[in-house]
Amino acid sequence: MTSITTDRRVEIIKALAHPVRLEIAQSLADGPRCVSDFVEKFGCDMSTVSKHLTLMRKAGWVSCEKKGLQVYYQLSCECLPTFLRCIESIGEDTSACDC
Structure with a gap:
């Protein structure tokens, strides 16, 4: 497995760091x-949605x-729904993630 840079990891995570993108x-x-x-x-207008996508x-x-x-x-990362559920569980109880 090839390791990616921290900057690339941040870029990937930031791509979800917007309310509309999370809803998408x-x-x-x-x-x-x-x-x-x-x-x-x-x-939203079509160009805004297209930019998010x-x-x-x-x-x-x-x-x-x-x-x-x-x-x-479509999702190209099958684990994303699990990741989002994990975030929800952390939000409900910061002591642990049940994923």
């Missing part, structure tokens, strides 16, 4: 979604596939 990640845990789904859900894609959290005129995004 949680939504994608249920399956692929297109940009318009997130525009509707968050009330591009940042998440560059970090490696999501991948995308074009189907006709729509681009569908």
Whole structure:
């Protein structure tokens, strides 16, 4: 296994450090979604949602596939939902993570 730099680790973690990006990640845990789904859900414009998704894609959290005129995004990191549940458990009780 190749080791990545601390800077790259920070970049990957920062890609989730925004309320909309966290919500996108949680939504994608249920399956692929297109940009318009997130525009509707968050009330953001398409370019804002696309920027969030591009940042998440560059970090490696999501991948995308074009189907006709729509681009569908999906999680490329299968452990992300577990990671998010772990964060929730820490938030509820800072003494331990139950993951």
